[in-house]
Amino acid sequence: MKELHYAFGIDIGGTNTKIGFFDHQGALLSYHHIPTDKSLTPEKFIERIAQESFTLVAPLGFSRGDKRIIGLGAGAPMANFFTGMVLEAPNLGWKNVPLKAHFEKYFSVPSVIENDANLAAVGEKRWGSGKDLSDFVLITLGTGVGAGLILNNSLFRGHDALGAEGGHVLIPHEKKRLCSCGGMNHLESFLSAQGIKQTIHELTGEEWKIEKLGQLYHEGNQRAKTIIHTIAHELASGLTSMAVLLGPQAFIIGGGVSKLGEPFNQVILEKLNEIVHFSLKGKIKIISATLSSDKGAIYGGAAHIFEEVKK
Numbered sequence: 001m002k003e004l005h006y007a008f009g010i011d012i013g014g015t016n017t018k019i020g021f022f023d024h025q026g027a028l029l030s031y032h033h034i035p036t037d038k039s040l041t042p043e044k045f046i047e048r049i050a051q052e053s054f055t056l057v058a059p060l061g062f063s064r065g066d067k068r069i070i071g072l073g074a075g076a077p078m079a080n081f082f083t084g085m086v087l088e089a090p091n092l093g094w095k096n097v098p099l100k101a102h103f104e105k106y107f108s109v110p111s112v113i114e115n116d117a118n119l120a121a122v123g124e125k126r127w128g129s130g131k132d133l134s135d136f137v138l139i140t141l142g143t144g145v146g147a148g149l150i151l152n153n154s155l156f157r158g159h160d161a162l163g164a165e166g167g168h169v170l171i172p173h174e175k176k177r178l179c180s181c182g183g184m185n186h187l188e189s190f191l192s193a194q195g196i197k198q199t200i201h202e203l204t205g206e207e208w209k210i211e212k213l214g215q216l217y218h219e220g221n222q223r224a225k226t227i228i229h230t231i232a233h234e235l236a237s238g239l240t241s242m243a244v245l246l247g248p249q250a251f252i253i254g255g256g257v258s259k260l261g262e263p264f265n266q267v268i269l270e271k272l273n274e275i276v277h278f279s280l281k282g283k284i285k286i287i288s289a290t291l292s293s294d295k296g297a298i299y300g301g302a303a304h305i306f307e308e309v310k311k
């Protein structure tokens, strides 16, 4: 009988760090999250993640050095797959961190590192909505806006992993809004959690959570409809630029805002088909990520290391 293989998927975020343990078919066997402790040095924090990870899998009969654990894939802001480094991650307070080397030291397994949207795209390609697609863009709508590109069945990162930053495409808009990166009128200026919150406030004078927006839209509330149409149009503006350049089969929508689900996808599709180049009208799908709205990167981390060790 072929021996089963297992891997860790880890996602280091500005607030929390998520740890998942997966089998080779993408089943999440064990999950835990811890606060991202910025008071520790990066190396100490990785050591802590390793301790937590092996504590997590001990009840399943695994320990450090177990040959069935083939590796780990981890997401972190500004993580560079090619160099294994995080040169600078302001929201973690990290500079020049050899992240891949730290992981391999404390886990004693091979590792890959990526930004979280890239990982989420790899996960959807192997186990999720992108399984039967050769070309798609995964858009994560969370605290920020990220993009992961699968082109010709492979992850596309750009030279030195500096591309695929879909959150920072310019979108035309009558208003001016600053982006978290310091630029003006980027997709993220409008579609980040903060951007959507601002739009809701401008249109209603109130604070609504995404769940409330979805519920009111479902009930036919006119103000909710206006908000959904506004943010769908802003998103479609960004997607239009990506579509004409890349010709994807689909945009897969992930992250917290993807909880709005199919009704939101329908409006995005309608807006996209209104403004996209005529050659692409009716040709691109808008679909929801299927792995998880908040665990996409850990699935992707595991998927990524399974792909790497196969090579």
Ligand SMILES: [Zn+2]
Pocket (backbone or CB within 6 Å): 167, 168, 179, 180, 181, 182, 183, 186, 188
């Ligand atoms: Zn930006």
